[in-house]
Amino acid sequence: xxxxxxxxxxxxxxxxxxxxxxxxxxxxxxxxxxxxxxxxxxxxxxxxxxxxxxxxxxxxxxxxxxxxxxxxxxxxxxxxxxxxxxxxxxxxxxxxxxxxxxxxxxxxxxxxxxxxxxxxxxxxxxxxxxxxxxxxxxxxxxxxxxxxxxxxxxxxxxxxxxxxxxxxxxxxxxxxxxxxxxxxxxxxxxxxxxxxxxxxxxxxx
DNA sequence: ATCCCGAGGG
DNA sequence: CCCTCTGGAT
Numbered sequence: 001x002x003x004x005x006x007x008x009x010x011x012x013x014x015x016x017x018x019x020x021x022x023x024x025x026x027x028x029x030x031x032x033x034x035x036x037x038x039x040x041x042x043x044x045x046x047x048x049x050x051x052x053x054x055x056x057x058x059x060x061x062x063x064x065x066x067x068x069x070x071x072x073x074x075x076x077x078x079x080x081x082x083x084x085x086x087x088x089x090x091x092x093x094x095x096x097x098x099x100x101x102x103x104x105x106x107x108x109x110x111x112x113x114x115x116x117x118x119x120x121x122x123x124x125x126x127x128x129x130x131x132x133x134x135x136x137x138x139x140x141x142x143x144x145x146x147x148x149x150x151x152x153x154x155x156x157x158x159x160x161x162x163x164x165x166x167x168x169x170x171x172x173x174x175x176x177x178x179x180x181x182x183x184x185x186x187x188x189x190x191x192x193x194x195x196x197x198x199x200x201x202x203x204x205x
Numbered sequence: 206a207t208c209c210c211g212a213g214g215g
Numbered sequence: 216c217c218c219t220c221t222g223g224a225t
Contacts, residue, residue: 037211078220114213
């Protein structure tokens with residue numbers, strides 16, 4: 001079942017990819033922190049300004065919080081995100097010579113960085129295959145399919161990993177996210193247009 | 206009104 | 216387990 005889902009979505013979205021703009025692991029880390037409860041398009045509208053003013057962890061770590069808040073304001077949660085960005089940058093300088101570590105434990109140890117953000121970094125900036133990105137879209141889609149019954153994102157990921165091929169979890173994540181956004185929407189799921197409707201227990205037509 | 210590619214804190 | 220943080224889109 002799971003592999004059939006992946007096969008069909010891979011056909012439907014042959015060019016699924018990370019929609020955050022970034023030129024380095026540091027930029028993707030910042031952009032991913034900003035992406036919480038916010039669309040990627042809006043994140044991409046503020047990151048050029050953010051990275052022009054503070055192009056490195058060393059620069060961002062000594063930024064004035066109010067200045068960072070002003071730049072990222074439209075992404076929502078701007079106070080908490082500015083605090084996370086600056087704290088994260090300081091931790092990079094203090095513990096990793098200002099570089100972003102390509103390591104799950106080191107990433108999640110950074111303030112403001114959880115498992116979801118770490119998986120995005122590892123899969124998209126470092127081309128590693130540590131886990132599946134579980135966001136609200138993935139949780140909703142897999143729940144509707146009956147693949148997962150958990151609510152905790154980490155447990156959903158653990159339930160999903162054995163169901164899919166071990167390689168290409170980053171690509172799988174994007175397939176699930178794209179379909180979750182475009183078709184298996186939270187509010188108005190477009191089951192009539194869904195390539196998975198015939199094998200989905202929650203499909204409504 | 207409800208949701209958006211979350212994480213930290215109580 | 217709950218709550219909070221926040222603006223924008225639909």
